[in-house]
Amino acid sequence: MSVRTALRVKRPGRLAAEATALVIAVAVAFPLYWMVLSAFKPAGEIQSTEPRPWTLAPSLDSFRRVFEQQDFGRYFLNSLLVAGTVVILSALVAFLAATAVTRFRFKFRTTLLIMFLVAQMVPVEALTIPLFFLMRDFGQLNTLGSLILPHLAFSLPFAIWMLRGFVRAVPEALEEAAYIDGASRTRFLWQILFPLVFPGLVATSVFSFITTWNDFLFAKSFIISDTSQSTLPMALLVFFKPDENDWGGIMAASTVMTIPVLVFFVLVQRRLVSGLGGAVKD
Helix, strand or coil, rough: HHHHHHHHHHHHHHHHHHHHHHHHHHHHHHHHHHHHHHCCCHHHHHHHCCCHHHHHHCCHCCCCHHHHCCCHHHHHHHHHHHHHHHHHHHHHHHHHHHHHHHCCCCCCHHHHHHHHHHHHHCCCHHHHHHHHHHHHHCCCCCCCHHHHHHHHHHHHHHHHHHHHHHHHHHHHHHHHHHHHCCCCHHHHHHHHHHHHHHHHHHHHHHHHHHHHHCCCCCHHHHHCCCHHHCCCHHHHHHHHHCCCCCCHHHHHHHHHHHHHHHHHHHCCCHHHHHHHHHHHCC
């Protein structure tokens, strides 16, 4: 069978796969499109009994109400601080932990790895109440620390497991050659190993950033009275009113919340693709 014949045989299956991928992409993107569209719709069109997937009179009134909200800038900076801290700390700790469980042989090493998997299986909702009492005993309620610590704990197991494959992919002969050339363990760790596993760090950082940035459960549970410590998801509650919800404001605030995630994703896109590729190869 020639190459051209083989391509013709595979073509129907390839077309079906591409059509399926296109349908899935449209299904995933449509809610985002509707969110942005609703943010620009005037109030009359949003509350209309005949919704339309377009608008002929776009308006910025919803965004104006969002930015005129008191302390919106503070909420944005709080979210940025919490997400940035979790990303940096989780990447640093996960890199060191993945190196330790991959390069060193110690007692209970396998048990520790299994515990990382078990930690991923526990629902977050089941741990909310115990974490509340833990944060209360530590005196962290109504502080950004009560948001950073839990997200850091939930991000680490996934990050360690993923980075473990990248560290293991680095040949031990490279480490031995570095030692022969006079490099210390610290120099090898940060100047040789760290750049090689950096794509994996980027991939894990994206997941950590998204989950932390969009968090509402912990923000609602641990920030009780001090609204100055609230994050952006909490700002959405302002637009939920007992008599009538401000759906334009909700959609506009959600759109504003999505922009930093998109910007972060665009900045690390190339590193993310190579990082996920390395994880699959492992």
